[in-house]
Amino acid sequence: MIDLRRSRLWIGVAIVAVLLAIVVPRPARAFGERSAFDPRVLLAGGTTGPAHLSAPARWSWELQQRTSAPARLTPSSIRADDPAIVEAPFVYWSGDTAVSELTSGEVSGLRRFFALGGVMVVDDAAAGGDGTVSPFGRSARRQLARVLPDATPISLGIKHVIYHSFYLLNRAEGRVLGPSQVDAIVRGGAAQVVFTENDLGGALARGGSGIWEAPVVPGGELQREHAIRLAVNIAMYVLCTNYKDDQVHAPFLMRRRAHAISPTEP
């Protein structure tokens, strides 16, 4: 009996070890994680953290699990008026209530960030499923218009690289279905501010117990998978810019898109 128990114990340990090996992502593979993708949480306009606390870390986890990109599993946060805002090329700003007016320090900090080519994702955590923008979304757009008065958001069509930087996506999805396309402020040919009205963080958020924090409507887990894929694509866009728009990829992507649109083809 003792032997049998021991063998069962060892088998259990082995199974757990294998599962851990599969599930636990590898550590970031860059010197000191400095070059890794860091979904830095932007603290600005009165926000004190992300709308979904676990979303940034899950974003990194999913990126690392699915792609070769290194990512920080413990993302940092940064105040918009902190001089250190210029020390990385990405910030993630989410919220579910209206933000207050940005201080001059915050405006100045964000301008310095954008001047260097930084990218920001504005994630509307309270967006309606029918595409209505929440007070957070409206106020964030208003404040960013003060930061970047020379540019207005435009809708990124399905041909934009953000929909095929890693996965081939046909639309934007999040915790809610929301609008099919993301908006962006494009400067110098690059999307510098990406607005998602789908609560991307809501689809990503997963608690320590391993349970998704918010149900995804109306598409359920398939929609969540699509939302995760959009998050991965955004991260890849940040790290690779328009790499997938290079001519060398064009014939492959055209064939695959055609295949996806015409499923009857062999």
Place this chain on the structure above:
Amino acid sequence: MPTTRFASTSDLPTWAVVAACVLATASLLLLFVEMRRRERGGALIVVTGIAAVASLLLAVLRPARISARESVVGARVVVLADSSRSMALPGDDGTARQEARDAAIIALQKSAPDARLLVLGFGDGPPQPLVSGGDSRAPRSDLTTAIRALAASPDERPASIVVVSDGRLDDPPEATGEAPNAFTALGDELHVPINTIATTQTAPADASVRHVSASGAAVAHVPMSLRVEIGCGGGLACDELTVTARELRDDAPPALLASGLAHVKDGKAVVDLTVTLERAGARILEVAITPPSGDAIPENDHRFLTFNVARERVRVLHVAGMPTNDVRELRTWLKSDASLDVVSFFILRTKTDKTDPNSPNGQAADSELALIPFPVNELFSEHLPSFDAVVLQNIDAVEYELDRHLGELASYVKGGGGLIMVGGENAFIRGGYAGTSLGAVLPVELDRTPGATSDDATPFAPKWTAQGKAAPLLRPVRAILGDELPLMPGTNVLGDVRPGGVALWTHPTRTTKSGAPMPVLAIGDEGDGRTIALGIDGLWLLKFSQLGARTAGRGHGALWDGLLGWLMRDPRFEPAQIDVVGGCTAGLASTLRVQVLPGASDPIVVDVSEIDKTGSSPPVHLEAKRASPDETTIDLPIRALPAGGYTARLRVGDGSATRRDFACEGGGDEWADSRPDPERLRALAKASHGSFAFAHDAASIPFPKPTVVSAERHVVPLAPPWVWSLIAATLLGAHWFTRRRSGLA
């Protein structure tokens, strides 16, 4: 020699003398007409009339006696002797044409002992005194420039010119089409006759590459059409000749770029070859024919030509092992430069990644992914030569099967390609490059022992070396950042700098096995190409950091601009320039001109070696030291080299090397067409009212008459003016009296 002669008074203009003579003659004619039918007293009237007219004429002319001491000065004749290299070709009797030229000059000197002959050699530029019996070395035969120089000279203008040549001139052109106008214009330069002597009549038995012309500027990776003109004459049987174009490559046999068959008709043929030069910079092409048997001049069967290959756009292959912030910033910079044509391949998924954790195998279907296979075999074999530079950024050579192509990459570098290896955890030692052929062309050693430390994740700020501070490629970034560099998150462990390499940044604390500070950024030359080792993955911090924000992120672009520019031999980033003054001719000494930046007094070292290392010529090592730090141009004489392609590598102090490829031709343009051209000389003589002769008949050339020069002159009137007037009045009165007596009015 004293002489005496008579002349009219000097205060009379010539027209007055002529008018007086005409009037006197007319008067006498009238007198004879008047006296023709008269019988009585006619003789006396005529005598007195003649005396009266003569005395009146003398009264007007008032003759004087001129005593002078005079000498005869021979005419100044300039002999322009062809001193170009074509005069070393065989002439009519098998001896060199220059011997016939020298014999003709001697014959000229004998045939006109009074003439003042000035014998000058013409070739490239103004004529120079001809050294009798000396070798003809000029790379051109430009008669037009020589005659124009004589016309512009303040010296005494020659009375005539004698040209002694084989007629194979660069200028004026052959006696066809517009050439007669050119000949006439040449004669008008001095307004003196140009006499010509042809040294040679018959063409030697020779097949040659007469001329090679390109359809336009040579641009890397762009096909270029070469028009090759072939000549065959002197009785050789040439129906078809094989023509080849080969590129001389460093440490490798010449690469055949194109070949064709020339169908010779009427002694000439034209072949169009299309060649593609992959590397920019000075490239040496050998265009050759397979000569028929009996070819008397083998030196002109092939030409070594230097093409300065430009780049339309620099083609860069950017391969990254994983997407990171460093990859992002490098790609952003590469894509922002319109002069770069960037092809990128990033590894976005590893073998263990789960692209769809919810599926049974953890992988999403290919149709759901925007991923393409990494075409490693295609890229690093078929397409590699089409790139000017390759950037390998943090990529594991073993995992991504790059290791099987490292030999090709090393050959690519040696053949003139540029390579930058950018750090990261999967670069250098961890990436499997240590002990490989590619590792051997990097500018730093890599520790290949098992378990060798591959990286150090301790943050540090790189330190500038003295060479880094002086290197032109880092000058722009240094102008922006000064000595300050951002804190790097870690470094790859690199070894000592290889011979010929230069460390520009080093680690502040780590050292190599030899105890030297560990290089972080190093550059080096390898064969025909260049490599850079950058052992960090934090250059993006030149943009995204406090330092980057202070400098608007310009440091990142400035650094990469310098690195890639140096890799592509952009003159802005070269520490020095080197060139061959007046080109190189095989068998003749040449001069290398070195131009360096002012301010330093480091020794200058130049090594010249054959490009293809065939061993026919031992390497040449030259050293020089500047007289003062402000001296920027130094000429270094170099001994005679055999025909072929050469590489001159210049190093100033411990800095990086500058390379210049050049060709030494055995015959060059002057030997490309060995046929003499007496008809051109004949036409030139005719157009300028001169004479033509062959060398054996040089004495038949006419010379201008000598000039008489008076050294001392005395003018004494034969009588004072009043005496002439008195005589004229008396004789006129006597004539009047005689006429009255005879009943005439």
